[in-house]
Amino acid sequence: xxxxxxxxxxxxxxxxxxxxxxxxxxxxxxxxxxxxxxxxxxxxxxxxxxxxxxxxxxxxxxxxxxxxxxxxxxxxxxxxxxxxxxxxxxxxxxxxxxxxxxxxxxxxxxxxxxx
Amino acid sequence: xxxxxxxxxxxxxxxxxxxxxxxxxxxxxxxxxxxxxxxxxxxxxxxxxxxxxxxxxxxxxxxxxxxxxxxxxxxxxxxxxxxxxxxxxxxxxxxxxxxxxxxxxxxxx
Numbered sequence: 001x002x003x004x005x006x007x008x009x010x011x012x013x014x015x016x017x018x019x020x021x022x023x024x025x026x027x028x029x030x031x032x033x034x035x036x037x038x039x040x041x042x043x044x045x046x047x048x049x050x051x052x053x054x055x056x057x058x059x060x061x062x063x064x065x066x067x068x069x070x071x072x073x074x075x076x077x078x079x080x081x082x083x084x085x086x087x088x089x090x091x092x093x094x095x096x097x098x099x100x101x102x103x104x105x106x107x108x109x110x111x112x113x114x115x
Numbered sequence: 116x117x118x119x120x121x122x123x124x125x126x127x128x129x130x131x132x133x134x135x136x137x138x139x140x141x142x143x144x145x146x147x148x149x150x151x152x153x154x155x156x157x158x159x160x161x162x163x164x165x166x167x168x169x170x171x172x173x174x175x176x177x178x179x180x181x182x183x184x185x186x187x188x189x190x191x192x193x194x195x196x197x198x199x200x201x202x203x204x205x206x207x208x209x210x211x212x213x214x215x216x217x218x219x220x221x222x223x224x
Contacts, residue, residue: 042203043158043214058211059116092157103160104148104205104212 002027002095004107012113013083020079021110023093028073033094034066037109043092049076083114117142117208121215129223134191136218138204147180147187148205152217158203161189194222 003026013019023032034046046066047055055068069077080087090109097103118141128134138147146165150158162171164180164187171178177190187206191198201217 042216043205045211045213097160103163105160106150106157109157 001103002029002097002105004093004095004105006091006093006107006110008110009108010111010113012115014115015084017083018079018081019083019112020077021091021093021112023076023078023107025074025095029095030073031096032070032076033104034068034076034078035092035094035106037090037092039089046078046091080112083112085114088112088114117206117211117213119204119206119213119215121204121218123218124216125219125221127221127223128194130196131193134194134198134220135188136202136204136220137186137188138206138215139186140206140208140213141185142208143184144206144208145184146207147184148207148212149178149187149189150203150205151200152203153200156200191220194220196222196224198222 005024007022032049035043036046037043045058046061047057047068049055049068049070051070051073065081067079090111092109093107095105120139122137146163148163149161151161152158162178167184168182169180175192179188187204199222201219203217204215205212
């Protein structure tokens with residue numbers, strides 16, 4: 001299994017500012033994923049972050065808006081830039097399990113409210 | 116692109132009644148996963164189905180993967196108040212996982 005922590009757990013931000021979310025895993029993982037879950041909605045993949053290479057963004061998400069860092073195999077950050085109220089969501093990081101069951105583990109999420 | 120439809124979106128049941136949620140993918144999947152998200156919590160992995168026609172059970176939960184590997188279901192027998200939450204399916208297609216919209220289950224005591 002993998003234990004994932006995220007910081008901050010929640011934040012309230014002003015329009016136009018930026019917030020960096022941190023994700024820490026208790027074991028080394030190759031791929032880390034960032035998801036967004038808007039209120040009452042499902043999870044949408046923002047990007048996949050591999051250590052040592054540029055993140056791969058899904059359709060509708062761009063690096064200028066959601067820059068990602070992946071400095072090592074246990075840590076990643078997602079920045080939500082130039083925020084607007086439409087960015088109010090829960091942001092979750094996720095990793096693939098390292099055991100044979102190929103599970104996907106999620107962090108506790110960061111609840112972001114943009115005023 | 117790959118789409119995963121999930122129904123129903125909401126379900127209210129009396130405690131003790133059964134509950135089923137269904138997922139259908141627009142494309143053939145390599146596997147499908149199921150997650151449960153409690154109110155205010157994050158998704159927690161329940162199970163993964165890989166083989167065509169596979170059926171797996173976890174106590175009162177029964178998971179099925181269709182023969183064509185495009186649909187799946189989760190059935191809960193005799194629901195309990197602890198079953199409350201949103202159940203998501205997630206289909207693994209080519210290079211990406213797509214989540215269904217989720218079924219929010221409410222159990223009335």
